Amino acid sequence: MHTWLVGICDQLQNIRLVVWLVTARYAYPFIQWTHFTGLSLWLGTTLALDFRLLGAGRKFQTAAQLSDALFTWNWIGLGIAVLGGFTLFATAAVGYIDNPAFRLKLVVLLPLALSWHIFVQQKSRTWGRTPETPTVAKLAGLMEIMLWVSVGTAAVWIPNY
């Protein structure tokens, strides 16, 4: 592990506000709350589009219409999740940076899933013009679901290290 990175993480978790967040008994769940509220908006709207691309559920809207409707709050959700996630990270930065599950999530799986999401969201406007989506759209939706499940798997595994 690079010592400079550990040094930055150490400084981050010793910021006075961060120390207070850790020591105040009921403050920590509020940071988790920010992260989870953002994740609900982000993943709820992301998975809804993926399922629509897969052809699961009803077909009241085309995938293109649904993508257009969800777009703004999808990204607002990510913004809230990142804000909460960064604060959560700051509370135990040295421990997180040394955690293999966290590193796998942050460095490999998250960038992959995020890049794929941007690709799928853009393409859904073309793929989703008709009620029935093409096979490539179904595969792309399935792939995105699998990528986010892998991100979640790494996240729930973090406490086991």
Place this chain on the structure above:
Amino acid sequence: MPRLCEWLEQIPWIVTITNSAVLISLVWLVHYIGFFLLVGTTAFVDLRILGAAARNQKLAPLAGQLFPFAWTGLGMVIVSGFIMFAGQATTFYPTAVFRIKMGIVLLAFIFGVVVQRKSAVWGRAPSVPAAAKWLAFASLALWIGAILAGLEVPAFIPV
């Protein structure tokens, strides 16, 4: 009820899942993904009713498209939540914040059902009625409250 909790904790397959780091992590994963699907889609419909999302799209088809995903998420949450509860039933059951969480979730569920049933009617009106906006606001607040209550549970569990 305490006897039922003790019995739940001793069910062999519950013991197996609770004592396995891999299996209980999978249960947590299903719980989280189900909850994100449930809260994310329900909150989005609430935001649409409040006029804060997708105002260029009709309410009824949007709600009709999203609610089946919300109820799929609810199914995932109930199954995984039961397993998580059963594994530590004697610890969870007497905890006040756990009961508060379940109360909030039940209320949020009732509001969610009302919003779903009424969204087709509200969608036909020229503008969304004020009562609908109050219901949507309550639903949104309850689901966000349910997340907070859920996260507060571990802080109140005696170590």
